[in-house]
Amino acid sequence: MKVDYITQSEKLEEVLEKLKDKPYVFLDTEVAVKDFEKIDYFKDKIRLIQLGTYDDIxxxxxxxxxKDKLEKFLKEVLENKGVIGHNLKFDLKFLATNFGVYPKVVFDTYIASKILSKGDNSQKHSLSALTTRLTNQEIDKSYQTSPWWIENLTKEQIDYAAKDIDALRNIYKEQVLQINQEEAPLKSSGETYKVFGVKNPVVALEMAFLPYLVKMELSGIPINQEKLNTLIKESKSKFQNLYIDFKRKYGVDPMSPQQVVNFLTKRGIKLPKTEKGSFSSQDIYLKDYEDREEVRLLLQIRYEKKNLDKLEELKIYIKDGRVYGEFKQIGASTGRMSSYKPNLQNIPRSLKHIFQAPAGYKFIIADYSQIELRIAAEYTKDENMIKAFKEGKDLHKLTASIITGKNYDDITKEERNLAKAINFGLIYGISPKSLVEYAKNNYGVSITLQEAKIFHENFFRYYSAFKEWHEKTKEYLEKRKFIEQQTLLGRKLIAYKFTDAVNYPIQGSGSDLLKMAVVLFNRSLDDLDAKVVNLIHDEILVEVAEKDLEKTKEVLSQAMERAGRYLLKEVPVAFEINVSQTWNKD
Structure with missing residues (x-):
């Protein structure tokens, strides 16, 4: 393995000459991180940048x-060629903060591995795991956290850095072969295909999305820090007072699960048992007893503690008036993202007002409307559901009229809420018994098992394509024990349980749709002062300068419409766009 260790600016021209005709380069970095538990993308510094082709490293x-010469070199190479790396989000964030370099066309072997695993959570996706699985070789990662800040690096450190590039070359070649063997209903035709020869549209989408996810994470989301501190103070005081009152009155620690279970069972409250045989006092099991003072107070304490924990979590990750979180691009088997450090996807509605656009800026809050139901209608080709969407009907009201036998125009708010639980529950195949729990826990609607059975029967009689799809899926699972499903775009997922089998393609298609809309939006921004600052399943949050507000709304609307039309051929796409100073819709 031939390695050129470059320490002089003059040598960059020679490297540039060797790379000039290459369509892509392999990339890795070694960063002098002070604390790997608290990586600081704005302060930690890149020590080594490894670039490779099949001929050189x-x-x-x-x-x-x-620095200025290195920055110019990196921009010339990485912003004008394809870039292949592993867990590239890490490298791209540091390239952006250290050098202002933003690669546009990328291939991440980590993301490719996640897609190829088809939702198999038992598979590992680290560089060493992939090297072993795909090439039958092993790489030593013990130098990853070595002292990269020392003035003169050891030969072992330099060799270690180079070996990652060698591993990447072998992994990439094998992955592209596997990806192109997978059939998909659609074909990619963009830059990912042109540069890397990748035909799979899901891989192309995820790779196109990655640079924009990097920008979103580095943008952060603006927060009113003064309001946050006030809320923490108020919430802490309220929680402490409630806690003390409860303990004085009942002699029980409300934050001790065992003490709470013993206390409630002694007072005649029936609690269900977990799989391990112990009693559970989760909130969902206490809602039927909210008329009792001790339960009401206990739920209030838990509510305040949950809010306080979230507020304090947010405070940890604030820098210059913005919260900087991280996202797993494929955080679930369906391809959905997940958020952590802090979790910005589970902010309670009551706390969204503390996220506030700075002076001269606004938030655009864009939501796809009933998108999972629209995708489900497209996926199953259910004629009645497609017809309802084409006619612009409120599907929840329509379902309510079907299950109750009442006229569409006479449906009450409560009946619509019940239908909401039925729609979102039954498309994913839950049983009448589970529907009773689902309606109560998620929508606060109480129904009997007998009512649930009637609703279940009426729903599947009217939306007959769902019944047919569910029955075929169950039959296939009984025979084969597993089933390979795919989203409307072609993301493949293996399911072993019926509920997963009917959930994966719908939620997965929703994930594909949102990411596609984000890619199309970013590509059309041009010089507009606007950026995506958060994503939550079917919602896009954009921060925009007031001077560019109307144009950005138009660009976002067009992107969401185009993404919807690309995946939904029969069902019209619908979305809502609101403008507000805070994350709460005005």
């Missing part, structure tokens, strides 16, 4: 080369 020492 170059290890560039950022501590030795003049």
């Amino acid at each position: 170059f290890v560039l020492d950022a501590y030795k080369i003049e």
Whole structure:
């Protein structure tokens, strides 16, 4: 393995000459991270930048080369070629903060591995795991956390850095072969296909989405820190007072699960048992007893503690008036993202007002309307559901009229809420018994098992394509024990349980749709002062300068419409766009 260790600016021209005709380069970085538990993308510094082709490996020492010349070189190479790396989000964020370099066309072997695993959570996706699985070789990662800040690196450190590039070359070649063997209902035709030869549209979408996810994470989301501090103070005081009152009155620690269970059962409250045989006092099991003072007070204490924990979590990740979170691009088997450090996807509605756009800016809050139901209608080709959407009907009201036998125009708010539980529950195949619990826990609607059975029967009689799909899926699972499903775009997922089998393709298609809308939006922004600052399943949150508000709304609307039309051929796409100073819709 030939390695060129570059420490002089003059050598960059030679490297540039060797790379000039290559359509892509392999990339890795080594960063002098002070604390790997608290990586600081704005303060920690890149030490080495490894670039490779199938002929050469170059290890560039950022501590030795003049920064302005290195920056110019990196922009020339990485912003004009394809870039292949592993867990590229890490490298791209540091390239952006250290050098202002933003690669546009990328291939991440970590993301590719997640897609190829088809939702198999038992598979590992680290560089060492992929090297072993795909090439039958092993790589030593023990130098990953070595002291990259020392003035003169050891030969072992430089060799370690170069070996990651060698591993990438072998992994990438094998992954592209596997990806192109997978059949998909649609074909990619963009830059990912042109540069890397990747035909799969799901892979192309995820790779196109990655650079925009990097920008979103580095943008952060603005927060009113003064309001946050006030809320923390108020919430802490309220929680402490409620806690003390409860303990004085009942002699029980309300934050001790065992003490609470013993206390409630002694007072005649029936609690269900967990699989392990112990009693559960989760909130959902206490809602039927809210008329009792001790239960009401206990739920209030838990509510305040949950809010306080979220507020304090947010405070940890504030920097210069913005909260910087991280996202797993494929955080669930369906391809849905997940958020952590802090979780920005589970902010309670009551706390969204503390996220506030700065002076001269606004938030655009865009939501796809009933998107999972629309996708489900498209997926099953259910004629009645498609017809309802084409006619612009409120599907929840329509379902309410079907299950109750009442006229569409006479449906009450409560009946519509019940239908909401039925729609979202039954498309995913839950039983009448589970529907009783689902309606109560998620929508606060109480129904009997007998009513649930009638609603279940009426729903599937009217939306007959769902019944047919569910029955075929159950039959297939009984025979084969597993089933391979795919989203409307072609994301493949293996399911072993019936509920997963009917959930994966719908939620997965929703994930594909949202990511596609984000890619199309970002590509059309041009010089508009606007950026995506958060994503939650079917919602896009954009921060925009007031001067560019109307144009950005138009661009976002067009992107959401185009993404919807690309995946939904029979069902019209619908969405709502609101403008507000805070994350709460005005």
